[in-house]
Amino acid sequence: MTTASASSHLNKTVRQQYMSLPQGGKCQVTYIWIDNNGQDLHSKTRTLETEPKSIEAPLRLKLSFIIIQIEIPEWSFCEICRFQQDQKFYREMFLIPACMFRDPFTLDPNKLVLCEVLKNDRLPSETNHRMGCKKVMDQVKEHQIWFGMEQEYTLLGMDGHPFGWPQWGFPAPQGPYHCGVGADKAVGRDIVDCHYKACLYAGIRICGANAEAMQSQWEFQVGPCEGIEMGDQLWVARFLLHRVCEDFGVLATLDPKPVEGNWNGAGGHMNVSTKQMREEGGLQYIEQAIEKLSKRHKEHIKVYDPHGGQDNVRRLTGHHETANINKFTAGVADRFASIRIPLQVSHDNKGYFEDRRPAANCDPYLVTKAIASTCLLDDVEQVRGC
């Protein structure tokens, strides 16, 4: 048995009494931001006097030449920067609201707000890749680029061992778990179901979920989302996943290869289409994009995990439905290629393509930015990180 966290043992029925109390017309707003390791998430909550209707100030206030009232104010937090062994320093950072969702934990009218992190000079922090992504998405706006991301993850007990696995060993080999049903195959479905509902309530464009090839490994899909929305939605969907897991006393890791050996890793496949690709005869534009991607394989691999490709080395081996990290390949219905053209797309002669290289712990802002700039911009310098 895997041990659960202390919090998960708290009485959730007692909690319910307080959760249903009226809140006097006020609104709880939970600000969410990305840690400076580019992976973890943080949040803190404040009370606003009224329910914000959007991130932006209402139009009429913008047009008045007096004060522009922002519905959700900026905030700040104290960041701990760690470098080398136990050296660390603290710095005050700005939180700039970027997008807003409904809060599925404390319910309406309460909100979740994903924020960008700025340094005290108001430039983006080292791991704030939203700003750079937004710039590229604005440049390619006419192409109406859509993304859909498949987020794979693995459930772990508090001891870091895959959730539900025998304590001293392994479950039966892979084969029956992918989309599996039954107590000996699917482990942790409650979390998947609750996360799915939480996403729908919040307003995340979640479009599916399934059990993965390794036992205790799952996937959810978000999309299609246009431009910057992909990164925004995926980061909030990740927040919801970790937060749901907290209630159950289980961990969700996005490590791209949580178990060494004959077990599938975890990816973040990115599906992509432009307006031209979706129209009749669009396959030729997909092929053009793949041709461009083939020339920038190394640059893409560098931004497809938070450690410049080092995390993905363990996963992109050429086995377990992956292509080798050192070689760019593409093919129809080929799950061992870097880029796959789905069979249906090849039949229809239009649609989208799938970049199978991003790791599960990738930053979707960097991945979508790299793909949009390689495929749609001539200025290749844009691909690089911040």
Ligand code: ADP
């Ligand atoms: P797979 O067969 O690779 O497991 P999934 O069904 O898990 O595929 O995921 C398909 C993804 O493709 C979803 O995230 C979906 O939003 C996305 N998608 C579907 N159509 C498009 C499109 N035209 N452009 C971009 N993404 C798309």
Ligand code: MN
């Ligand atoms: Mn999938």
Ligand code: MN
């Ligand atoms: Mn999958």
Ligand code: MN
């Ligand atoms: Mn896929």
